[in-house]
Amino acid sequence: MKTYLECLPCMMNQALRAGRIVTDDDVVIKKILDEVGDSIKDVSMHHTPAQTGAVVYKKVKEITGCEDPYKQIKADSIKEALALYPKLENYIAESDDKLLTAIRIAISGNVVDFGVNKKFSLEDDLDKIIKQDFAIFDYSEFKKQLKKANSVLYIADNAGESVFDRILIEQLGVPVTYVVREIPIINDVTYQDAIDSGIGEVAEIISSGTTAPGTIMELCTDDFIKQFENADMIISKGQGNYEGLSNVEQQVFFLLKAKCHVIAKHIGVKEDDIVLKASAIH
Amino acid sequence: MKTYLECLPCMMNQALRAGRIVTDDDVVIKKILDEVGDSIKDVSMHHTPAQTGAVVYKKVKEITGCEDPYKQIKADSIKEALALYPKLENYIAESDDKLLTAIRIAISGNVVDFGVNKKFSLEDDLDKIIKQDFAIFDYSEFKKQLKKANSVLYIADNAGESVFDRILIEQLGVPVTYVVREIPIINDVTYQDAIDSGIGEVAEIISSGTTAPGTIMELCTDDFIKQFENADMIISKGQGNYEGLSNVEQQVFFLLKAKCHVIAKHIGVKEDDIVLKASAIH
Numbered sequence: 001m002k003t004y005l006e007c008l009p010c011m012m013n014q015a016l017r018a019g020r021i022v023t024d025d026d027v028v029i030k031k032i033l034d035e036v037g038d039s040i041k042d043v044s045m046h047h048t049p050a051q052t053g054a055v056v057y058k059k060v061k062e063i064t065g066c067e068d069p070y071k072q073i074k075a076d077s078i079k080e081a082l083a084l085y086p087k088l089e090n091y092i093a094e095s096d097d098k099l100l101t102a103i104r105i106a107i108s109g110n111v112v113d114f115g116v117n118k119k120f121s122l123e124d125d126l127d128k129i130i131k132q133d134f135a136i137f138d139y140s141e142f143k144k145q146l147k148k149a150n151s152v153l154y155i156a157d158n159a160g161e162s163v164f165d166r167i168l169i170e171q172l173g174v175p176v177t178y179v180v181r182e183i184p185i186i187n188d189v190t191y192q193d194a195i196d197s198g199i200g201e202v203a204e205i206i207s208s209g210t211t212a213p214g215t216i217m218e219l220c221t222d223d224f225i226k227q228f229e230n231a232d233m234i235i236s237k238g239q240g241n242y243e244g245l246s247n248v249e250q251q252v253f254f255l256l257k258a259k260c261h262v263i264a265k266h267i268g269v270k271e272d273d274i275v276l277k278a279s280a281i282h
Numbered sequence: 283m284k285t286y287l288e289c290l291p292c293m294m295n296q297a298l299r300a301g302r303i304v305t306d307d308d309v310v311i312k313k314i315l316d317e318v319g320d321s322i323k324d325v326s327m328h329h330t331p332a333q334t335g336a337v338v339y340k341k342v343k344e345i346t347g348c349e350d351p352y353k354q355i356k357a358d359s360i361k362e363a364l365a366l367y368p369k370l371e372n373y374i375a376e377s378d379d380k381l382l383t384a385i386r387i388a389i390s391g392n393v394v395d396f397g398v399n400k401k402f403s404l405e406d407d408l409d410k411i412i413k414q415d416f417a418i419f420d421y422s423e424f425k426k427q428l429k430k431a432n433s434v435l436y437i438a439d440n441a442g443e444s445v446f447d448r449i450l451i452e453q454l455g456v457p458v459t460y461v462v463r464e465i466p467i468i469n470d471v472t473y474q475d476a477i478d479s480g481i482g483e484v485a486e487i488i489s490s491g492t493t494a495p496g497t498i499m500e501l502c503t504d505d506f507i508k509q510f511e512n513a514d515m516i517i518s519k520g521q522g523n524y525e526g527l528s529n530v531e532q533q534v535f536f537l538l539k540a541k542c543h544v545i546a547k548h549i550g551v552k553e554d555d556i557v558l559k560a561s562a563i564h
Binding site: 005006008009012013015016026029030033034035036037038039040041045 | 287288290291294295297298308311312315316317318319320321322323327
């Protein structure tokens with residue numbers, strides 16, 4: 001997926017939000033906005049929005065010296081999600097289709113996103129998404145591929161959501177490799193966040209190498225690319241990963257909530273829709 | 283009122299909206315966004331948002347060569363408002379407090395604003411605002427000053443809204459000078475738009491000299507400033523004029539609908555509130 005014109009004002013909004021998280025010094029935030037504004041002319045519209053967005057967070061780090069502005073927010077999200085874990089397990093225990101319920105839970109975790117301008121309530125959104133209709137529902141293809149797969153490559157998105165991912169991982173029934181970001185970027189899940197979410201107990205955790213808030217192949221390590229190309233089945237969570245992987249050759253199962261109208265339009269759904277989409281039906 | 287940090291991403295959103303009105307060539311719109319982004323660093327936070335916003339529309343003109351991007355939109359708004367004129371007259375005819383109903387009508391016209399990211403429906407908003415509670419209601423002061431005034435200086439905002447202004451002008455009962463922008467900027471009312479709205483039949487029309495989407499004293503002509511300083515009573519419509527006049531010494535009656543959360547906060551009301559505010563109670 002390429003960068004759209006709408007992504008450029010959005011960069012400035014992201015810069016303001018991220019700046020405000022690090023500091024309440026308006027002069028520093030103005031400097032962030034100045035430099036992000038200045039960098040608009042260098043944005044290639046052929047890059048993915050995630051690559052474009054990475055510029056914002058790089059500037060925030062450079063100007064404030066803060067390596068991980070969302071550290072506390074991520075810790076809080078994980079804590080909040082862990083507190084809901086018994087409720088998630090209960091949803092599974094009471095479900096007639098445990099795999100589908102686990103998919104819904106994993107998607108509902110995708111609301112924990114501080115890169116978009118959307119308010120969320122983890123528990124309320126969970127209760128809503130658990131019964132929401134899917135806008136795209138390639139569930140039979142998902143089950144067909146899972147039946148054939150000896151393992152799953154699970155590309156993660158946000159910290160906190162990661163706790164909800166554990167529920168789905170446990171229902172997949174095959175070994176899972178859980179893929180995280182290389183560095184802290186927005187509230188995306190890193191190795192330590194995955195450990196703190198309990199993922200280490202149910203999956204192998206690797207980094208894709210990406211430094212963007214999404215899986216951008218040019219930024220990924222050779223090791224990851226090899227695993228990606230040879231994967232039996234790939235699950236990709238969230239918008240940032242969709243942006244990077246929407247055009248790859250491999251079949252990818254995208255699990256997400258559409259939180260931005262540009263991405264929703266690209267997928268062919270409406271904002272706030274939930275999606276289980278196979279990038280290609282084999 | 284000064285520029286707030288929130289105004290800077292808003293500049294980019296305005297640039298995108300204005301660019302799209304002039305052209306569907308994404309390369310041209312990208313150039314507008316590049317140059318507006320580049321100009322963020324030159325924005326003085328001590329300027330009013332209207333002055334800051336003027337940069338956007340200047341860039342759009344320079345890059346596209348289009349002197350009046352909103353020309354057709356303004357003509358359409360005036361036409362739509364004129365078609366509602368009999369309904370407006372009917373509201374007055376049936377009202378027990380014709381002056382107050384005329385104020386409500388003039389405020390409801392203030393929804394016709396293409397500088398903000400808000401959808402509106404002129405007739406639906408009229409029917410709503412005609413009975414909406416005021417968030418600030420300095421009506422007794424308004425009546426007191428009007429009783430003493432031999433004339434009123436009426437500072438206008440948008441084209442289309444201008445038709446609704448006529449209703450209020452007719453209820454003021456004293457000679458009115460109607461103040462318009464010097465040049466076309468967004469959909470703000472110019473001399474010709476005022477004439478097309480029928481204002482020439484009920485008031486003298488003058489330009490303040492401002493080239494911003496608001497009355498910025500530094501940009502105004504000496505003639506206007508003299509009239510402003512000597513005015514018996516001043517009515518100011520809309521956000522852009524409020525931004526420029528919120529700190530002046532003279533008593534100004536601000537009639538507006540708060541369409542932006544930054545301005546709403548500055549006034550001390552909520553977004554979508556309607557306001558009849560005297561800048562100082564004498």
